[in-house]
Amino acid sequence: MTAPASKDSFGARDTLKVGDASYEVFRLDKVSGSEKLPYSLKILLENLLRTEDGANITADHIRALGNWEPNADPSIEIQFTPARVIMQDFTGVPCVVDLATMREAVTDLGGDPDKVNPLAPAELVIDHSVIIDVFGRADAFERNVEIEYERNRERYQFLRWGQGAFDEFKVVPPGTGIVHQVNIEHLARTVMSRNGQAYPDSCVGTDSHTTMVNGLGVLGWGVGGIEAEAAMLGQPVSMLIPRVVGFKLTGEIPAGVTATDVVLTITEMLRRHGVVGKFVEFYGESVAQVPLANRATIGNMSPEFGSTAAIFPIDDETIRYLKLTGRSAEQVALVEAYAKEQGLWHDPSREASYSEYLELDLSTVVPSIAGPKRPQDRIELTDAKSSFRKSVHDYVEEQHPTPHTKVDEKVEESFPASDAPSLSFADEDAEPALASAANGASGRPSKPVTVRSEDRGEFVLDHGAVVIASITSCTNTSNPSVMLGAALLARNAVEKGLSVKPWVKTSMAPGSQVVTDYYEKAGLWPYLEKLGYHLVGYGCTTCIGNSGPLPEEISAAVQENDLTVVSVLSGNRNFEGRINPDVKMNYLASPPLVIAYALAGTMDFDFDEQPLGQDTDGNDVFLRDIWPSPQEIQQTIDSAITQEMFSKDYADVFDGGERWKSLPTPEGKTFEWDAQSTYVRKPPYFEGMQADPAPVTDIQGARVLAKLGDSVTTDHISPAGAIKADTPAGQYLSEHGVDRKDFNSYGSRRGNHEVMIRGTFANIRLRNQLLDDVQGGYTRDFTVDGAPQAFIYDAAQNYAEAGIPLVVLGGKEYGSGSSRDWAAKGTRLLGVRAVIAESFERIHRSNLIGMGVIPLQFPEGESASSLHLDGTETFDFEGITKLNDGETPRTVKVTAKKENGDTVEFDAVVRIDTPGEADYYRNGGILQYVLRKMTRA
Incomplete structure (x- = not known):
């Protein structure tokens, strides 16, 4: 579909010739002030020039961006029209479900269902569904894919229907790779060529780690599924012109330090600095020294440090990567010519203006991990053992010593939980605890349990046991330096006679099939497999919670003895309750360190002081003895990775093979819902919807569904x-x-x-402060005498039946984590009308508005605790109705009535930040707004 012609108030329309091709472009130098703009804002400026319609996007908006004041607080709203939308299947399936439902709703309102079609390219990569059911075996990949298709047959049939029913919608079938790696290796254009125009590639995605593509010079970030649907349907993304943090890179990465160490250091720096809602842009002499894969690793972690985007400009390294990954010569030539013509090519001698400045000397970075529950909690590797010993006390119940317990592999023969032994403390005379190599383990909580297994023999589990050591996730599996580093470390370990501990669940889930190709060419697969790192699938796996079950006898030992065991993964997410229900502590590490911890078998380990084992001559082997040199890693990269690998693996990326193509697929413009399906059901969002929205109302008599603390993530809200x-x-x-x-x-x-x-709110680690020392999806139900403990869902149904609206109280960083639309959808469908928190994560705040839930902030410096709110109050909200007059109130008056008749009053800040968001809220949500707009067109 051809985009509407720009009004071109600045005379920016021009022609760019590249080889034999000519493209319409919009020149940035026609706008005064553009030359000083950061790279990322230049992309936004071009976007406004090209889409100027005189209504939503005006000359004043363009002028405001050209005159951007770096030190000003964001206040000017613009409408950004992303070039494309990218999705993964967890968030993409509900998107397509909603689009299918919208087709029916448009028809009901007298509109044309054909209007419900993506207006920009939309690509969905199925990568989140593979679960590591089978591991440590040669047939693990094939079996896991087979089980994946069995489990997800209904979903996959539905997505195949969508691929045929919607224009501009493509699906990358299962078993291909992780969405973000497929994006940087194949889908990303860097410069788009469409409808005779050339313009910067940009995207929004339904996964917060969409920012990985920032490493390729593509401006993109994660949005909720509901925002993505609106973007697909031509609705611009409403945003304030952001502050931009300039992050200068100097120096070189020292030997023994990985890209993962760099990204954990940057994550810690930026989280401490405070970059929520801001763009981060890397510049400086050392940018040219950062390989594209490392740039992508850094960009991927943007959600962990809280920025909207974390981008690198286009330069020679970008061009090298585009060539390596098999982009056409014409595309590569267009990227280089366009970037240089538009002032988007990185020139380290010319520094843009930035709102804030940070600097990192790469030579100061040291090996690190992060955990045990947040990505920003970086720990220097030399401090890992002492940090673990300090943190583990938060997870164990320290009581009197008890005897060493044995657990048989058969669950039914395990002792009941009531008979589980209490805590003892490890000392040198204890039975062979996990850290037997750690002489002097005094002070570390210990509860050694002997486990017998038919295929793993007999071993001892204790607090701190590494039961999952997984090379997984887009963050690192796109990066040959750490992936080949891990494989070379595995080779060295095997040659020294080392082996992984029998209680460790090992897995290798590369981000694309190219990783398999270069492992094979380098001859390194046999060493990885010798340590149990067989291919389990190409997908997100452990990082999204698809680690699969622990072996039955290990799970039984952990549960019956309440052991605090550990996962180590090369991913980006280690939030509580996410990785595996048996695992309480989770650490992020580079792929080589994942293998190192699998060899050690415990977090209670000092790699400098303790050997990983002995070689065939009985000599101690330390991590430093098997760590590959940077020179060897680079030589392996140079000899093992070729352009042909990328060209071959992506030649038929949408094909999917026989499994995919043999799925029976429904046809037709509207979907035939199966009333018996437990995977795909028609949602209720548009039931009873009228052509015009009902007036906004104040909220009266609301009860607290959950009172939550700081850093409540979307994993806590919607696991x-x-x-x-x-x-x-x-x-x-x-x-x-x-x-x-x-x-x-x-x-x-x-x-x-x-x-x-x-x-919703059913995470096993959720702590609802309405209850004392209770974890999980529970609350107090005030519709019942005595307000007893109940499941949150059951209580919400009782409140709905009684006509009582609900409110959630939260702390700082409410809704951080993945761009999970269901964290907002579920909140609304439970009957929650408002969330009051100390601060919000950007995507979740936007998603709440997109579902018709009003996000409110406690007054500056105040909290539920400081206002003495315990969650038993009844809440009234006054002033929301001002939205009916086209005005967004700055605050609303909140009155909380306590059971004894006392009241607490305060003015909550309304976090509806733009006029566009106000329109969505007035319509009951963003999809309702878009739907009504379609029927009027």
Whole structure:
């Protein structure tokens, strides 16, 4: 579809010739002040020039961006029209479900269902569904893919229907790679060529780590699924012109330090500095020394330090990578010519103006990990053991010593939880605890448990045992330096006679098939497999909670003895309850360190002081003895990676092979919903919707559904991992004839609102402060005498039946984490009308508005605690109705009535930040707004 012609108030329209081709372009130098803009704002400026329509995008908007004041607080709203949308299947399935539902709703309102079609390229990569059921075996990949198709048949049929039903919508089938790696290796254009125009590639994605593509010079960031749907349907993204943090890179990365260490250091620096809602842009002499894969690793972690984007400009390294990954000669030539013509080519001698400045000398970076529950909690590797010993006390119940316990591999023979031994403390005379190599383990909580397994023998588990050591996730598996570093370390370990401890679940989930190719060419697969690192799948796996179950006997030992065990993964997310329900402490590490911890078998380990084992001659082997040199890693990269690998693996990226093509697929413009489906159901968002929105109302008599603390993530609000049988979601599936083994995950069930509502606020690590020392999806139900403990879902149903609106109280950084639309959808469908927090993460705040939930902030310096709110109050909100007059109130008056009749009053700050967001809220949500707009067109 051809875009509407720009009004071109600045006479910027011009022609760019590249070889034999000519393109219409909009010249940035026609706008005064553009030459001093940061790279990222130049991309926004071009976007406004090209889409200027005189209504939503005006000459004043363009002028304001050209006259950008670096030190000003964001106040000017612009409308950004991304060039394309990218999705993964967990968030993409509900997007397509909503689009299918919108087609029916448009018809009901007298509109044309054909209008519900992506207006910009939309690509979905199925990468989040593979679960590591089978590991440590040669057939692990094939078996996991087979199980994946069995579990997800309904979802995949639905997505195949969408691929045929919607224009400009393509699906990358399962088993291809991780969405962000597929994006940088194949889908990203860097410069778009479409409808005779050339313009900067830009995208929004339904995964917060969409920012990985920033490493390729592409401006993009994660949005909620509901925002992505609106963008697909031609709705611009409403945003304030942001502050831009200039991050100067100097020096060189020292030997023994990985890209992961660099990114964890940058994450810590930027999180401490404060970059939420800002763009981060890297510049300086050392940018040219940062390989593209490292840039992508840094960009990927943008959500962890909180920025909207973290971008690198286009330069020679960008061009080298585009050539390596098999982009056409014409495309590469266009990128270079366009970037140089438009002043988008990195010139280290010319420094843009920035709002704030940071600097990192890369030579000062040291090996690091992060954990045990947040990516920004960086720990220098030399301090890892002492840090673990300090942190583990937060996870164990320290009581009197008890005897060493043995656990048989058969769960039914394990002792009941009530008989589980209490805590003892490790000393040199204890039975062979995990850290037997760690002489003098005094002071570390210890509860050694002997476990017998038919295929793993007999071993001792204790607090701190590394039970998962997974090379996974887009962050690092796109990076040959750390992936080949890990493989070379594995080779060296095997040659020294070392082996992984028997209790460690090992897995290798590369980001694309190219990794497999270069492992094979380098001859390194056999060494990885010798240590148990067989290919388990090409997908997100462990980082999204798809680590799969622990071996039965290990899980039993952990649960029955309440052991605090550990996962180490090369990913970007280690939030509580995310990785595996049996694992309490989770650490992020580089791929080589993942293998190192698998060899050590415990977090209670000092790599400098303790040997990983002995070689065949009985000599101690330390990590330093098997760590590959930077020169060897680079030589392996140079000899093992070729352009042909990328060209071959992406030649038929949308094909999917026989499994995919043999799926029976429905046809037609509207989807035939299966009433028996437990995966894909028609959602209720548009039921009873009228052509015009009802007036906004104030909220009266609201009850608190949950009172939550700081750093509550979207994982806490809407978990993506396993579904427990004794929860409302598990009960729903059982009632619908689904066996426990087929429950799959919350992430895979996102196309079924019935499961997702029941899973909202159901994270096993959620701490609702309405209850004392209770974890999980529980609350107090004030519709029942005595306000007893109840499942949050059950209580919400009782409140709905009684006509009582709900409110959630939160602390700082409410809703940080993945761009999970269901964290907002589920909140609204439970009956929550408002969330009051000390601060919000950007995407979740936007998503709440997109679902018609008003985000409110406590007054500066105040909190639920300082206002003495305990969650038993009844809340009234006054002043929301000002929105009916086209005005967004700065604050609303909140009155909380306590049970004894006392009241607490305060003015909550309204976090509806733009006029566009106000329109969405007035319409009851962004999809309702878009739908009404379609029917009027």
